[in-house]
Amino acid sequence: MFRRPNYVWLSLILLLGLIVFNLPSQSGAHLKLALGGLFLPLFGLSGATQNLVQLGTGAFESRRGLQQQIERLNQENQQLRLQVLQDQGIWQENVQLRQLLGWQRNGRWKLKSARVVSRDPSNWWRGLQLDVGSRDGVRKDLPVITSEGLVGRVVDAGYSHCQVALVGDPNCRVSALVAETQDNGIIAPGSAGVLDPLLVYLTYLPNNNHVKPGQAVVTSGLGGVFPKGIPIGQIVFADSVGHGLYAEARVKLAANLSHLEYVTVILP
């Protein structure tokens, strides 16, 4: 039935699989980054092609449309400038009050924009790859955000690319709090998020919580990875679980993780 060479091949593959499978996590991560680097030329090529197509379609946009766009952007720019002015005042006040109380001064975020080059092709994980790496100052455990809210954290950084675990992935658990009630919990993946990546669970909430649908969930700042106050999402459903030991809530994420093109990494 089975000839000798077949046995040899089967044993060889199983042995090799076991060896690679049991590599130390550091070596495994390095090997993964090196293998992932093989695909960078193709991702670069596809990005350049997309840019060319966008440029090509942009060339045919009407003058009237462009003028309307400029007008809209000017208005938005004006509003944002006013908001920045207002925020600067609040920032100064915050710094002065912190000095008076002897609290540690909050630093401003250093931000690095990045393009999403690929997504995790498997169905069991929520992850993506960015076109920034250690050459841009990106390293492991840095938070990744968009203007809508939290996206995830960097889990591995190569020289020119990095892997990000999205919120809802088992490798990205976030300490969070409900802004209105100040109830603390942990953002973790759940079975509801298998088909809808925008649904995650806020678990280990205290039993005597006052969590209601519609309330905002933000990062708590505990754990040292994510700064405090980054929007995560909104409560859609809350229930008591774990034989009544703690409560759990479903959260709809603020950032649309299914259609990300550009994200921002918060540098240290």
Add this chain to the structure above:
Amino acid sequence: MSGLTAISLLLGAYLAVFLESSCQWVRHALGAQIDLLPCLAVYAGCRTDLWTLVALALFGGLSFDAMTANPLGVSTVPLFLIGFGTYRYRDKILREQVFAQAMLGIGACAFAPLLTLGLMLVSGAQPVYGWGTAWQILVMAVGGLATPFCFRLFNHFNHAFAYPVAAESSFRPDREIKRGKS
């Protein structure tokens, strides 16, 4: 088996992993991403030798794992087992029939994620799974319908680049009927 087939299969695996990472419309439409590597493993099992099969399982599996959060090497074993199983019984399979190719592909595309998930759970990894996973595996199994297309594509590719088969003459000197007096 020519080296061209092996190279074209490895190139196919490379492109398959790239497409799965960059094209998301199937995932957006159906809630799951399809995997083309089991289809290639079926083709390799039906048409190539063990060397090519091992190379495909190693390169395809490791490349796929490198792009995901899977433990490295977890995808190589299902790919090799699919290819090896097909290789063992390829003489008993109607491998030129489109229906047989499609059925093999569907079976392989359902078996690969199940075994990968099982291996990950055994190894202590914590993938995201639940009742929705059954739907995802169904979608992935339907992705096995791409197997006959893989057969056609690689057959065309090999015919285009391989030397044409020399036509054999039906004349055999030892069977020549010699007339007249000898």
